[in-house]
Amino acid sequence: MKRKDIFLIFMLFAFLLCTAGVKPARAEVRLADDKIILNGTIKQTMLFRTQMQQEEYNRYHKTHLDYNRFSYVIEGLFKIKDCPEEQLNLFVGTKYWYELAPVYDPKMRKGPNPGVPSIQRNWYARAKDRDLLSEAYFDYLRGPFDLRIGQQIVVWGETDIKRTVDIINPIDVRLGSPGIDQWEEIKLGLFMLRGTYQSQLPGNLLFELLYIPGDFRPARLPVDGTHYGANPVVTQSVFYPYVPYGVTTWQFEKARRDAPGWELKNYEYGLRVRGFTWDIDWTLLYYDGLYDAPIATSDLPQAFLDNYLGVALKGQVTQTLQQPTFPSQKLFVYPRYRMIGGTAQTVIPALHNSVWRLEYFYNFDEPYNVGTDGSNSALYDWVRRGCFGMGLNYSDKFKIPGFTHRFCDDKMMDVSLTFFYERVFDWNDDIIIAESGRGHRGQTASAHEIAWNVQQFIFHQTFMFMFTGSYNPIGKYFLAPIVAYVPGNHWRWELGFPTYGSSERTNKGLHDKDSVLFRMRYEF
């Protein structure tokens, strides 16, 4: 029996076993007289591509199921000392994932030019080393003080899908996507000292200070040929099949190798003040740190010529497979920049008691690459610019006559709508921004986008319908209708259809990755 068939039978069996055996049980696990509390999620997520170029399929896939990830997140709270005066806790979060698609699809892993480059396959396909530990920190609470030391994930933002001021932790989008996965699953923990102090000043000011002593982790970008990565080269180009992977892979791999790692000089710090004035909950924040995404130096074009194009040309001439090389010199940097920003949220009774949230930032000296006419392929250097951005979110609940009463047991429909705006100052048409995924049209300083989330529980929350999406006037969109079945305390079944589109040539994103999403979760 083929490996694929065995796998499918296993999944079917698991599905039947789970649906047949839905029984209520306790949620979290409590041990040692409630001093240890464990909870977590075990998850299997599959994406079946309904949109794939025939050439890509023929060359790199044996199945349209190009994403099939097993993962879990388990969190534990250990109460070391718990008395009214002071508390000391240890919080540990572990996670693991394993991407099965290259296992059962030989075309994704075999041959001189596999769908997923072998150089990055092990790096992305399963959690290793530090990725296994999402968080681990001690939390000491005494009076108005709270001090946390260790690897942490910090959330500073308020809006959905886009991270406007929520920038402390870098993100890992190798196998996840905002809107489909939770932010917490795709954020990378950083070692930091983080303290809060609740003052008695007017406005109930709450001060928060965090310091990251040089623990730098770059953003993890999707691997070529994987579901969330760029498509593998499908045309018979000059170089293929004489190099094992494409240009993007070489650049991403080099950027990963050039990331600075843990050095004291890479310190980062942030300050946040939270208060309440005129019925508005607000925060003001300041952050000084390194840019999470790689910025290419002016040495990149020559190095690329020497180490990739030259090698590929040699392969073309000799008709043999060649391995691109990686020079020791740094071709990518992660420059320091600063940000000021804030958030505000309030309920406006006059507007149907809706909740409004605002996030805004101004980045000082944000780094951008420049290329002739904003072209990535004509990159020549990088520059610094100021950038302003904001997100305004409106959320409300509605009854739908004849529907919410009849089918939803009077559970109202939750609606959330967010408008994003961003503008780069001192604009230069050479700034490369269209391919950054920030929603800009090529050679345009500003970008706009709206994002929404509609959620409706049906039949006493046994079912849930969610419609998440975003639209950018440049013609780029993301739509994700998802239906979830929640039969009891632990099992969650989800079926969705995330679709993407773009009419902008230089900002395509996942334009041809429409898929059927199937996800089963066990929550405890």
Next chain:
Amino acid sequence: MRVRKSNTILRLLRVSLIVFAISILAVPVMVSAEQLNFPLKAYTDEELTKVREWEKTWAGKKIDKSNVGQIKEYLLESYAGVYAKPEVWFEPEGFWFTIAPYTRKIETKGMIEATNKYHTQVKTDANSEVIQNYPDIAGMPFPNPDLSDPKKGGNQIAWNYDFNTHGDAYHWLRTGPSLTVQNHTERVSSQDMYELYYVSRVDVDPKPNLLKDNTKGIRRGYFIHLFKPPEFINTRMFNLRYLDMTKSDDGYMWYSQFRRIRRISTAQRTDSIDGSDLIYDDEFLWDGHIIRNTYKYIGRKELLCARHQDIKQLQRTSGHAMPNGINRERLNTLVVEVTSKDKNYIYKKRVWYVDPETYYIQWTEIYDQLDRFWKCFENWTNPEKLESTGEMKSVICGTQMMDFQRIHCGISIQECKGVGLTQVDQNMFTISNLQKGGY
């Protein structure tokens, strides 16, 4: 003789005048003492004799589908039907409960003293509907509601309900399965809950106001820490209700999945709560400002009520509609029809069955906008020891919620962790507290 006669007449007149004068001074006091019949009794002595007679037959008996017909006059029709036809609720083996003898509940000393002290100071508006010195009083504002006037009586019962501060500071652990009885599945919520009254306090010092300077005008703080369902583990929220009856509550939530403190709109109080049959207004069987409704007293109704319910005696099978072993006693309830002033309100009306000794709503029947019977909820109460004084104070220890249109139900079992608490940190109702415990 004539002189002696006239002297006698004069003496008699003098004595009469003195008696008259004393009586003029004494009558209001006597009338007042007679009128302040508090704490109330559910039954007169004569009525109680009859109840005791009935109890000779029924007290201690197990009631199930075989004999529920014999006591159905003391159950609401809908619930009598649940016991008589359990197959409708997918429980062919049936449900049962036991009958206990009626036991009077006497309010705490603090409640009695506050009622005596403040009930004469209650100021209402011209229509006698709204208490205007709401923050300045405590205890039952209307210890002897005027039941001769349906509107006034209903209104006064509602205010008495509102001024029951549940022991001023109450902590309980709620386990609340939402049940789909058709396939006997349930989704359980579990949450630690605190309630702290800032004003109208009667059982815990400082009384009646917690703060010397309540600048924010807080009436009550309410804190919830969720343990289940798993998606909400460690989600925590608090809600502040204000003395200003026109102001919506303030609500904040630390949503653990998003790790964010989110302000939440508390104005949409008719939204159902997470798959249950409750809307936000249904907590305690009414959780909103009294002025949002109109009230009409419609009489008395003898009902079997769970007023001394030890939740450990409940026998519950997972996925089944109702626990067995509920312990109900007869009670002559006050019946009040409650109609929202909001014409578009989700319910056409509620009918409250109020315990006249504690002013808890023991039962409520709910009608939809087309005036069709829809839901029936029952509160179970039980006396618990006040931490502050050691007296017994009746608190809600559980609720049964049944939706008769959809054949769906939920249960809330509330384990008392402390009532009349003397040490409830007010910082619990702050954003800082949400952030501190956020993992």
